[in-house]
Amino acid sequence: xxxxxxxxxxxxxxxxxxxxxxxxxxxxxxxxxxxxxxxxxxxxxxxxxxxxxxxxxxxxxxxxxxxxxxxxxxxxxxxxxxxxxxxxxxxxxxxxxxxxxxxxxxxxxxxxxxxxxxxxxxxxxxxxxxxxxxxxxxxxxxxxxxxxxxxxxxxxxxxxxxxxxxxxxxxxxxxxxxxxxxxxxxxxxxxxxxxxxxxxxxxxxxxxxxxxxxxxxxxxxxxxxxxxxxxxxxxxxxxxxxxxxxxxxxxxxxxxxxxxxxxxxxxxxxxxxxxxxxxxxxxxxxxxxxxxxxxxxxxxxxxxxxxxxxxxxxxxxxxxxxxxxxxxxxxxxxxxxxxxxxxxxxxxxxxxxxxxxxxxxxxxxxxxxxxxxxxxxxxxxxxxxxxxxxxxxxxxxxxxxxxxxxxxxxxxxxxxxxxxxxxxxxxxxxxxxxxxxxxxxxxxxxxxxxxxxxxxxxxxxxxxxxxxxxxxxxxxxxxxxxxxxxxxxxxxxxxxxxxxxxxxxxxxxxxxxxxxxxxxxxxxxxxxxxxxxxxxxxxxxxxxxxxxxxxxxxxxxxxxxxxxxxxxxxxxxxxxxxxxxxxxxxxxxxxxxxxxxxxxxxxxxxxxxxxxxxxxxxxxx
Amino acid sequence: xxxxxxxxxxxxxxxxxxxxxxxxxxxxxxxxxxxxxxxxxxxxxxxxxxxxxxxxxxxxxxxxxxxxxxxxxxxxxxxxxxxxxxxxxxxxxxxxxxxxxxxxxxxxxxxxxxxxxxxxxxxxxxxxxxxxxxxxxxxxxxxxxxxxxxxxxxxxxxxxxxxxxxxxxxxxxxxxxxxxxxxxxxxxxxxxxxxxxxxxxxxxxxxxxxxxxxxxxxxxxxxxxxxxxxxxxxxxxxxxxxxxxxxxxxxxxxxxx
Numbered sequence: 056x057x058x059x060x061x062x063x064x065x066x067x068x069x070x071x072x073x074x075x076x077x078x079x080x081x082x083x084x085x086x087x088x089x090x091x092x093x094x095x096x097x098x099x100x101x102x103x104x105x106x107x108x109x110x111x112x113x114x115x116x117x118x119x120x121x122x123x124x125x126x127x128x129x130x131x132x133x134x135x136x137x138x139x140x141x142x143x144x145x146x147x148x149x150x151x152x153x154x155x156x157x158x159x160x161x162x163x164x165x166x167x168x169x170x171x172x173x174x175x176x177x178x179x180x181x182x183x184x185x186x187x188x189x190x191x192x193x194x195x196x197x198x199x200x201x202x203x204x205x206x207x208x209x210x211x212x213x214x215x216x217x218x219x220x221x222x223x224x225x226x227x228x229x230x231x232x233x234x235x236x237x238x239x240x241x242x243x244x245x246x247x248x249x250x251x252x253x254x255x256x257x258x259x260x261x262x263x264x265x266x267x268x269x270x271x272x273x274x275x276x277x278x279x280x281x282x283x284x285x286x287x288x289x290x291x292x293x294x295x296x297x298x299x300x301x302x303x304x305x306x307x308x309x310x311x312x313x314x315x316x317x318x319x320x321x322x323x324x325x326x327x328x329x330x331x332x333x334x335x336x337x338x339x340x341x342x343x344x345x346x347x348x349x350x351x352x353x354x355x356x357x358x359x360x361x362x363x364x365x366x367x368x369x370x371x372x373x374x375x376x377x378x379x380x381x382x383x384x385x386x387x388x389x390x391x392x393x394x395x396x397x398x399x400x401x402x403x404x405x406x407x408x409x410x411x412x413x414x415x416x417x418x419x420x421x422x423x424x425x426x427x428x429x430x431x432x433x434x435x436x437x438x439x440x441x442x443x444x445x446x447x448x449x450x451x452x453x454x455x456x457x458x459x460x461x462x463x464x465x466x467x468x469x470x471x472x473x474x475x476x477x478x479x480x481x482x483x484x485x486x487x488x489x490x491x492x493x494x495x496x497x498x499x500x501x502x503x504x505x506x507x508x509x510x511x512x513x514x515x516x517x518x519x520x521x522x523x524x525x526x527x528x529x530x531x532x533x534x535x536x537x538x539x540x541x542x543x544x545x546x547x548x549x550x551x552x553x554x555x556x557x558x559x560x561x562x563x564x565x566x567x568x569x570x571x572x573x574x575x576x577x578x579x580x581x582x583x584x585x586x587x588x589x590x591x592x593x594x595x596x597x598x599x600x601x602x603x604x605x606x607x608x609x610x611x612x613x614x615x616x617x618x619x620x621x622x623x624x625x626x627x628x629x630x631x632x633x634x635x636x637x638x639x640x641x642x643x644x645x646x647x648x649x650x651x652x653x654x655x656x657x658x659x660x661x662x663x664x665x666x667x668x669x670x671x672x673x674x675x676x
Numbered sequence: 677x678x679x680x681x682x683x684x685x686x687x688x689x690x691x692x693x694x695x696x697x698x699x700x701x702x703x704x705x706x707x708x709x710x711x712x713x714x715x716x717x718x719x720x721x722x723x724x725x726x727x728x729x730x731x732x733x734x735x736x737x738x739x740x741x742x743x744x745x746x747x748x749x750x751x752x753x754x755x756x757x758x759x760x761x762x763x764x765x766x767x768x769x770x771x772x773x774x775x776x777x778x779x780x781x782x783x784x785x786x787x788x789x790x791x792x793x794x795x796x797x798x799x800x801x802x803x804x805x806x807x808x809x810x811x812x813x814x815x816x817x818x819x820x821x822x823x824x825x826x827x828x829x830x831x832x833x834x835x836x837x838x839x840x841x842x843x844x845x846x847x848x849x850x851x852x853x854x855x856x857x858x859x860x861x862x863x864x865x866x867x868x869x870x871x872x873x874x875x876x877x878x879x880x881x882x883x884x885x886x887x888x889x890x891x892x893x894x895x896x897x898x899x900x901x902x903x904x905x906x907x908x909x910x911x912x913x914x915x916x917x918x919x920x921x922x923x924x925x926x927x928x929x930x931x932x933x
Contacts, residue, residue, distance in 0.1 A: 063805070066804055066805065070790075070792075073792050073793055073797070077792030077793075077831070575788070576790050576792070579784070579788045579790060580790070581773070582736070582738055582782055582784075582788070583776070583777060583805050584773050584774065584776040584777020584778070584802065584805045584806065585773060585777070585805060586769050586770050587769055588770075668738075668739075669733075670733040670738045670739040673733075673738070673782075673784040673785070673859070674729060674784065674785050674786075674859070
């Protein structure tokens with residue numbers, strides 16, 4: 056026997072709908088009661104979601120929260136930048152220099168000046184771009200709001216920037232005009248900063264360190280290290296009278312001149328001195344002797360055939376085998392060599408700067424030392440000697456043997472020893488590719504790094520710390536939002552739980568009462584041939600219908616209220632931000648949960664309806 | 677249209693007992709034998725509390741017998757009868773509900789119309805439950821015959837008691853049942869009106885070859901139509917125990933006369 060006709064699936068809902076329509080006042084009351092529960096929950100959920108999302112998006116939108124800042128200055132190599140820039144999640148990376156080297160003076164129209172920080176930038180800098188400023192090009196600059204205010208310039212104006220340094224006790228400066236192409240909003244920070252291309256920042260740094268920036272025509276030293284000496288031994292055929300001797304050093308930069316014995320001279324120079332020569336020691340306590348001093352004394356003694364041999368005291372080289380050795384230094388032309396009873400040296404006379412780099416690293420190796428371990432080292436090193444020299448920074452470089460030494464010690468150009476002496480005061484590097492020594496730049500001492508997204512920040516933060524770098528990032532702000540989100544979610548669920556309990560109770564009671572009032576009629580429906588199961592379906596369908604109606608009204612009420620809320624907070628919100636927003640992904644779960652609860656609430660009434668006995672109710676009046 | 681005794685009975689009850697109340701006391705209805713033949717009008721008469729309505733509800737398949745030796749429903753045109761006793765014993769709620777909607781029409785004492793449906797929808801309801809269609813014209817013709825054509829689109833509460841009973845009759849037969857059950861359909865009406873309603877009911881039943889079981893205490897209203905009459909003998913067994921035994925009234929016509 057067919058007990059479930061297809062028609063019954065529609066018949067019971069149709070009857071339930073007819074009943075709800077007939078009892079429309081009761082239905083309206085139920086819908087209002089449920090809406091009173093659901094609509095505030097929707098608004099609450101929308102507020103929670105909207106505010107958290109707004110906060111989150113503000114973090115996302117403000118590049119500051121995606122920045123990872125080094126908290127210590129330390130050197131970073133070019134390689135490091137190349138490597139880190141390739142990390143996933145890195146949106147932007149540019150080197151920065153020492154903070155002190157990046158301070159410039161801004162000259163106002165009235166010639167007063169202020170000190171501004173110069174920050175390097177490059178194409179794609181999210182801090183500038185996301186704050187609505189272009190990335191400055193050559194001779195262009197972007198200012199922070201405070202910097203623009205202090206300097207009294209606006210976009211399109213020209214900004215006079217003065218870079219000053221102290222060199223040789225004198226104050227020097229250069230001035231450059233930069234075009235202001237952008238001013239950051241106040242929200243982007245209150246510091247007085249100029250953003251300029253890295254190349255300009257490096258030029259400023261070079262100049263401040265005393266070097267020239269040839270590209271800009273700024274004067275200064277070259278990066279070639281200059282040789283410096285502890286003193287000069289003056290050798291003369293004829294002794295100097297005490298008066299001449301005293302006059303000789305005036306205005307040469309030397310403070311002392313003293314006659315020394317041949318032995319003393321040999322110790323200072325590491326050379327044998329012919330007996331016919333008279334030796335004098337020229338020096339200045341605590342001040343290195345440079346080429347200009349030597350040139351000055353040379354001029355003073357013109358006509359006396361002076362032989363000026365600079366010396367460097369206490370300089371040791373460490374061979375590849377770890378053994379120290381003390382080379383002698385001598386750069387003389389053939390004539391001078393003859394006067395010293397020595398064969399000519401391949402590198403010739405003294406030159407402060409040599410065009411051929413390898414001349415500087417030449418060495419004449421003592422013949423009688425061939426048998427010792429150094430020879431093996433030399434052989435293995437393909438006729439080159441790897442040596443290191445302690446200094447401000449340890450220097451490792453190659454020496455190129457040019458022949459046998461006329462001495463018992465290795466002989467090198469004196470300029471090499473001079474440079475190694477300079478390297479004890481100033482950082483000097485050996486560039487293996489060119490074979491040249493260079494004054495070491497201050498170099499990159501920091502970086503500006505922006506993550507691609509907020510989620511990348513913690514990962515990059517950990518990765519940088521794994522490298523032993525102390526970095527600072529808005530991890531806390533990001534976590535604060537997460538904590539706030541968690542708290543708001545818990546609060547919401549508590550309120551939602553309360554509301555849902557109330558709403559469910561309303562439905563349970565109402566549907567139960569409805570079934571009770573409809574006992575007779577449900578009994579008749581049974582009598583007319585519907586089974587218990589069909590009749591049990593009746594309150595469930597009614598519950599679902601009431602829930603569906605309430606949901607529709609609630610979403611309408613929510614939409615209206617959300618619009619009011621968003622409008623009333625419009626001043627505090629960006630055009631795309633909303634204070635109250637329900638994500639579309641939550642709508643289906645809300646609807647399903649409500650309908651499910653309505654079903655559960657109707658179950659009690661459904662159970663009640665199955666207990667109706669038609670024979671009891673058909674006669675009840 | 678009187679059917680011969682050779683015809684198979686439509687409803688057959690043998691040794692059916694229905695107890696109500698506790699086992700140590702209450703009411704017990706005994707039906708040693710009862711039959712309703714196709715097209716026959718059967719009246720159940722007796723004083724209040726004799727169990728006429730209980731018997732009607734047993735036949736209407738909305739009340740389970742406590743015990744039954746035989747309880748069958750045999751429909752003309754179908755070879756096999758339904759063993760109702762077995763369905764009740766199995767508790768086959770679905771099959772019983774299906775039998776109710778397929779073969780039975782029931783006119784409750786007070787009409788039993790659904791308050792939230794219009795008269796038209798009330799009349800259509802059994803058809804929808806049964807899954808048959810009822811043309812509007814047919815419905816209106818029937819309504820006209822019963823004098824309720826003008827109230828088809830009203831809700832039941834807007835109808836007089838007499839109109840409600842007529843609508844109830846209409847609803848009970850609209851879906852083409854084989855057995856019409858009426859529980860004092862005219863109790864709430866005055867005599868002339870009751871007579872008219874019963875005459876209409878009988879005319880429709882005859883026309884559609886329905887068997888009719890009607891509970892009444894006014895046999896004289898029905899006298900001219902009744903084929904068979906059952907009455908009840910009430911015994912007081914104890915302070916709390918009452919037993920009612922159903923018995924056929926052989927000389928029904930004479931009794932009525």
